Amino acid sequence: MARSSFVSFHYQRDHWRVQQVLKMGALDQQLELPSQDWEAVKSRGDTAVKAWIDEQMKYKQAVIVLIGNETASRKFVKYEIERAWSIKKPLLGIRIHGLKNSLQATDMPGANPFASFGFSDSTRTYADYVPVYDPAEYTGKYAPSSSDIYTAIQSNIADWATNGYRRP
Secondary structure (H helix, E strand, C coil): CCECEEEECCHHHHHHHHHHHHCCCCECCCCCCCHHHHHHHHHCCHHHHHHHHHHHHCCCCEEEEEECCCHHHCHHHHHHHHHHHHCCCCEEEEECCCCCCCCCCCCCCCCCHHHHCECCCCCCEHHHCCCEECHHHHCCCCCCCHHHHHHHHHHHHHHHHHCCECCC
16 A cells, blocks of 8 residues: 655665656655656755645655655655654655666665754764665575565555654
8 A cells, every 4th residue: 555655865876766666566656756846946046945845744654765866865755754844744764775877876875863952951863763674684695686676665664654653
């Protein structure tokens, strides 16, 4: 059964990998702006982009961050994480660096994007609460191929999507 999730990712670097995940059918299709429309929203400034994100996230059951090599450094990914936390959406991450891109290349793993968000009264970060699933750990192989990673994501994403951290 498809789960209604907002998917956060680094567009330029990981679009191809993300499309593979979205086409698995385990998640409801997320409205994705064509690049020209995205540029039109971006040209209106950060406030317009944030409004678009807020509207898209509003009725979703969970927020999934698809983590590639540079995802943790992206301004709007950071906003999406902060927004999901503030409105108490279940939140989780899935590593996708092991999937091939359009050039048939995999990538290096990226930093945990939840580790850069902390609390004023603690040394803990969101990473201490939000699960990050690494499909390589679910393949049973020491050096899984892109195909193995794809199969691991496809087999587990529906369960992972229901196990995001639910902020009290």
